[in-house]
Amino acid sequence: MLVALTDPMDPAGEAILRAAGHQVELPGAGGLDALLARADAVVVRRRLPDDLSARAPRLLAAVRQGVGLDMIPVEDCTAHAVLVANVPGANADSVAEFVIGQMLSAARRVETMHAALLSTGWDRSRARTAEAFELRGRTLGIVGIGAVGARLGEIASAGFRMRVLGHRRGDAAMPGGIERVELDALFAESDFIALACPLTPETRGLASAARIARMKPGAWLLNVARGPVVDGEALLDALRAGRIGGAALDVFDVQPLDAGHPLRALPNVILTPHAAGLSGEAMVRMSVGAAGEVVRILAGERPRSFINPEAWEASRAKRIALGHPAAEVLPA
Known part of the structure; x- marks a missing residue:
């Protein structure tokens, strides 16, 4: 056939x-x-x-x-x-490791140090380390505890000694090391929020303006799910105003990402081309x-x-x- x-x-x-x-x-x-x-x-x-x-x-x-x-x-x-x-589950390790990479890049200011080293020199680049922090002791909130979310929680909890919060559909038990919480609490308490859920009518716009407003001032939103899971305009407003730490986005409402998209001009974003699962x-x-x-x-x-x-x-x-x-x- x-x-x-x-x-x-x-x-x-x-x-x-x-x-x-x-x-x-x-x-x-x-x-x-x-x-x-x-x-x-x-x-x-x-x-x-x-x-x-x-x-x-x-x-x-x-x-x-x-x-x-x-x-x-x-x-x-x-x-x-x-x-x-x-x-x-075929790409669960790949996506989970990618999210860890996003968090490390944001926490240690890898992207900004790289750009500063090339544009303004060694000393200016090293000065960005004043903004860096460790993952240990921080809180990761995972939306979607499937194969990817479970593996991500395992790495973050056992490997980086982070507190891990999770939200999933249904009442199935959480994997070890992940604490079940409601979505509003997850958005309010997390230093990093990883979206790893499928796109369904229920998850469309899940990261809404109201939930983004609950995020900590320095928190990062990490999206390896689908673009429409996030209210894009609300996220743009929060990023432009500096109300959250930043966003690491691997997926977008329209792909490929338009050459003139306003996300491209923001300093507090890490953009990748829907590549989290492509090791x-x-x-x-x-x-x-x-x-x-x-x-x-x-x-x-x-x-x-x-x-x-x-x-x-x-x-x-x-x-x-x-x-x-x-x-x-x-x-x-």
């Missing part, structure tokens, strides 16, 4: 797909739409159109090479018997994991990280209608 890639994947993942007998293609001259029209599965690294099924009538699988499902129109897929899967090791794990899920689905098996199991029976009927055999369900 034909597996469409929205973007290149690591050769290890592509090798798994080809070893299973599948054809693998990237968008060509006709673009992604022309490829989707022929595809049996798609591996996703960029946002798919909301009317995906209308553009991809043969599609049986949409597999996220990563975690965030906001790139896949899950409801449309479910309505048209397309199975959706992702690879949770070499994470890319291998995400590619291999996504390829494995595609192979399972196209073989008529349930994926391991099954996002829309309610589409299972309809998917089996669709396979038969398309002329593909419907394999028996393997034991979980």
